[in-house]
Amino acid sequence: MQEFSLSFPASIEPAMRAAAAPAASYLAGGTNIIDLMKIGVASPAQLVDLGTPADLDRSIVTTPDGLRLGSGVTMAQAADHPDVKRLLPAVAESLRLAASPQLRNMATLGGNLLQRTRCGYFRDTDWQACNKRAPGSGCAALDGVNRRHAVLGTSPSCIATYPGDLAVALAALEAELELRLPCGASRRLAVEKLHRLPGDTPHLETELEPGTLITALFVPTRAWFWRSTYLKIRDRQSYDFALASAAVALDLDGGVVREARVGLGGIATKPWRSREAEAALAGQVLGEASARRAADAALADAEPRPANRFRVELARRTLVRALLSLGGANHA
Amino acid sequence: MDIVLHVNGRRVALSVEPRTSLLDLLREHVGLTGCKKGCDLGQCGACTVLVNGRRVLSCLTLAARLGQAEITTIEGLAGHDGTLHPLQQAFLDHDAFQCGYCTPGQILSALGCIREGHAGSDDEIRDYMSGNLCRCAAYPNIVAAIRSARPLLEDA
Numbered sequence: 001m002q003e004f005s006l007s008f009p010a011s012i013e014p015a016m017r018a019a020a021a022p023a024a025s026y027l028a029g030g031t032n033i034i035d036l037m038k039i040g041v042a043s044p045a046q047l048v049d050l051g052t053p054a055d056l057d058r059s060i061v062t063t064p065d066g067l068r069l070g071s072g073v074t075m076a077q078a079a080d081h082p083d084v085k086r087l088l089p090a091v092a093e094s095l096r097l098a099a100s101p102q103l104r105n106m107a108t109l110g111g112n113l114l115q116r117t118r119c120g121y122f123r124d125t126d127w128q129a130c131n132k133r134a135p136g137s138g139c140a141a142l143d144g145v146n147r148r149h150a151v152l153g154t155s156p157s158c159i160a161t162y163p164g165d166l167a168v169a170l171a172a173l174e175a176e177l178e179l180r181l182p183c184g185a186s187r188r189l190a191v192e193k194l195h196r197l198p199g200d201t202p203h204l205e206t207e208l209e210p211g212t213l214i215t216a217l218f219v220p221t222r223a224w225f226w227r228s229t230y231l232k233i234r235d236r237q238s239y240d241f242a243l244a245s246a247a248v249a250l251d252l253d254g255g256v257v258r259e260a261r262v263g264l265g266g267i268a269t270k271p272w273r274s275r276e277a278e279a280a281l282a283g284q285v286l287g288e289a290s291a292r293r294a295a296d297a298a299l300a301d302a303e304p305r306p307a308n309r310f311r312v313e314l315a316r317r318t319l320v321r322a323l324l325s326l327g328g329a330n331h332a
Numbered sequence: 333m334d335i336v337l338h339v340n341g342r343r344v345a346l347s348v349e350p351r352t353s354l355l356d357l358l359r360e361h362v363g364l365t366g367c368k369k370g371c372d373l374g375q376c377g378a379c380t381v382l383v384n385g386r387r388v389l390s391c392l393t394l395a396a397r398l399g400q401a402e403i404t405t406i407e408g409l410a411g412h413d414g415t416l417h418p419l420q421q422a423f424l425d426h427d428a429f430q431c432g433y434c435t436p437g438q439i440l441s442a443l444g445c446i447r448e449g450h451a452g453s454d455d456e457i458r459d460y461m462s463g464n465l466c467r468c469a470a471y472p473n474i475v476a477a478i479r480s481a482r483p484l485l486e487d488a
Contacts, residue, residue, distance in 0.1 A: 006333070006350040006396055027394075034353075034392045035373050047350075051397055076386075076448075100463025101445065102377060105386045106393070238462035 002043045008052040012180065012213065015056075018048045019211045020182055026050050026213065028111035029074065031103050036116060040125045041133060050108070057216050060084070066220040071110030071213075075166070076101065078109060087221045090228035090247045094169040094265075097232045100239045110214035113167050113177075113194065114206065118241055119160035120145065131157045132202040142305075148243065151302040151312055153269035158202030159305075160269060161241075167191060167271035169230050169247040172263030175219040182211040191217070195270035202269075224251040224259070231322040232265070233314060242266025244315040246322040250286065255327065257281045257290070264298060267315045274298040277319065291323040292316070333396045339364065340408025346395075354390035354398060355379045358405060366406035366436045370465075377464035380437035380444075381405050387444030389463075406436035409443075419443055422481035423474075430468035438464045442478045443485070451482045 006027075009015035019026055025033060025044035028051075036042035050056055050072065057070025062083045069078055078084050079095035099107065121127045121140040129138035141149055141159050149159040170191040177194060179187045194206050208214075228249035234240035245265035251258040260281040264272040277298035284290035295316035302312045336345045339362055346361055355372070358364045358381070367390055370378035374392040381390045382404035409417035419439050422428070429435045441464045445451050450460035457475050466474065 001351045004350060006394065008397075027397075030394065030397075031374055031389070031392050034394065037351075038373060047394075049397055080448075100377065101448070101450070101460050102380055102387050102389045102441065102463045103374065105444075106388050236462075238459045 001037050002040075004037075004044055005046045006049060007046065008049045011053045011055050012215075015048050015050065015053050016180065016182060016211060016213055018046065019213070021046055024048060024211075026111075028072070029103075029107035030111075031099075031107045032111065032115050036123075039123060041116075041123055050110075062087075062221075066218055069109055069217045069219070071108060071215055071217065073109050075099065075104035075107045075109065075112055079104060086226065088169075088173065088219055088225055088228065090169045090173065090225075090230045090249060091166070091219060093230035094165040094232075094245075094247060097230065097238075098165040109166065109217055112164060113170075113191070113214065113217075114208075115164045116205075117160035118163045119149065122160055132160055132198075132205075135201070135203045145307065146305050147307040147311075148241070149305070149308055150269045151267050151304045151308055151315070152264070152272055152299070153197050154303055155198045155200065155202070155269075157200050158198035158269065160198070160202065161266060162195060162268060162270050162272075163241045163266070164271065165230065165232065165242065165245060165265055167194070168245060168263040168265035169228075170217065170219060171271040171273045172247040172261040173219055173225060173228070173249060174261070175217055177214050178216040178218060179208070180213045180215050182209065186215075188218075191271065192273050198269050222249075222251075225249050227252065227326050228261070229322055229325055231318055231325070233318050244311055244318040246315075246319040248319070248322045248326060250281075250323070250326045252286060252327065255285050255287075257284050257286050260294075260323075262294065262298060262319065264315060264319065267302075267311055276300065281323070286323065286327040288320070288324065291320040294323065295319040335396055335399050337395075337398055337401055337403055339403045340405060348395050350394065350396050352395045354381065354383075354393040354395045354403070357395040358390060358403070364405050364407050367440075368433055368436060370434070370437075375465075376434070376437075377441060378434050378437040380441045380464065382440055382444060385447070387441050404440070406439060409439070417443075418484040419477070419481045422477040422484075426473045426477040426480065427470075428473040428477040429466070429470050434464060434466045434468075438466065438474055442474075442481070445478065446482050446485050451478055454479065 023045040058072035247263035277294040370376035
């Protein structure tokens with residue numbers, strides 16, 4: 001691992017000052033960046049420990065409008081929190097089904113949202129062509145082993161999948177981030193807008209300017225969000241990234257969908273909200289046919305490659321199964 | 333950087349590079365080789381230890397961040413008289429290993445799993461132990477060992 005310095009700020013203000021230095025990076029749970037430093041993909045000159053600032057929010061607060069989760073809360077704490085489980089099942093399940101218990105004990109919510117892709121060509125520096133790691137170098141995945149690469153939101157420059165689960169659920173439920181900008185100002189940003197499409201600049205992954213700190217996540221708790229779920233399909237039954245996943249919430253009136261929220265994971269270059277699927281469901285009787293129409297709408301723009309073509313249909317079926325699971329007898 | 337840790341109840345004062353992982357610190361500097369280096373990338377669980385009571389991956393933990401932390405490794409589980417911890421005894425009784433390389437991590441992770449309240453059923457044990465790989469595939473016996481040790485630890 002390349003040499004770096006490590007600082008332990010006592011509060012957020014000096015942390016942000018330290019993070020303003022060139023090639024500085026925040027260190028939260030460390031589960032992603034330490035891994036990337038070991039394999040030579042990340043090489044910050046300075047890490048700023050977010051474990052030490054006393055004023056970094058590590059609490060979960062339930063308000064009448066929603067849940068406010070500090071960015072320093074761990075994935076395990078949020079997954080096991082009674083209000084998250086009760087009011088936002090899709091969020092709790094997206095966390096429980098992510099990573100391993102050890103990683104969830106370490107990783108924070110703020111850091112998890114910024115998890116980097118698992119694309120093998122990004123992670124293996126022996127491959128020279130990776131526009132995300134080395135801008136302008138090409139993309140070895142386009143004609144490489146791309147069974148797990150994205151089918152939505154791709155570009156000729158990059159087809160790397162966004163690997164996370166939590167952000168998919170948060171994007172679907174219209175969660176917002178509370179940010180502290182380097183200039184000192186605070187700002188809110190919809191989770192849906194946090195990540196960029198790769199376009200011809202896949203190395204620019206988010207809308208955060210360097211040094212910005214995610215201080216909290218706010219998830220609205222609409223009364224019907226209790227009827228939500230996160231379904232994740234993997235090669236293994238546990239501890240694996242999604243081949244396809246669906247975050248769904250339904251407002252049902254009898255058997256009719258008043259409103260729907262749909263997010264898709266594991267198949268897109270960013271956390272994917274499908275307004276097309278939501279529109280296809282609105283006003284329809286929830287059933288096999290309407291769920292299938294929503295799934296067709298969600299995947300209409302898919303651009304698969306031969307090795308990942310199966311995941312278009314897998315994603316459709318994942319969404320159908322997630323939707324129908326919310327209309328079953330247990331949820332009536 | 334100078335750090336002070338508490339490893340298995342013993343105070344340890346050391347000078348380390350910022351990049352030293354807790355795993356390397358324990359194995360190379362403290363002489364506790366029970367925690368194992370498998371992948372060294374947070375994927376296999378062989379390096380699992382408890383930090384302040386919670387199971388974490390020591391390979392992805394920078395030692396310099398752990399000032400004053402309480403670390404528990406496999407060497408810290410048995411009693412002073414050598415009596416095995418109930419989980420260690422259960423792993424023996426249920427033949428929950430073959431080569432044994434992953435076992436220290438499995439046992440520390442199992443301790444965390446039970447303390448977190450996620451060992452309620454065999455399915456739950458399997459899900460909440462999925463971060464610990466066993467290439468000998470002793471999984472059925474690992475689940476049996478944890479299931480049998482759970483009541484002993486809950487009463488303790």
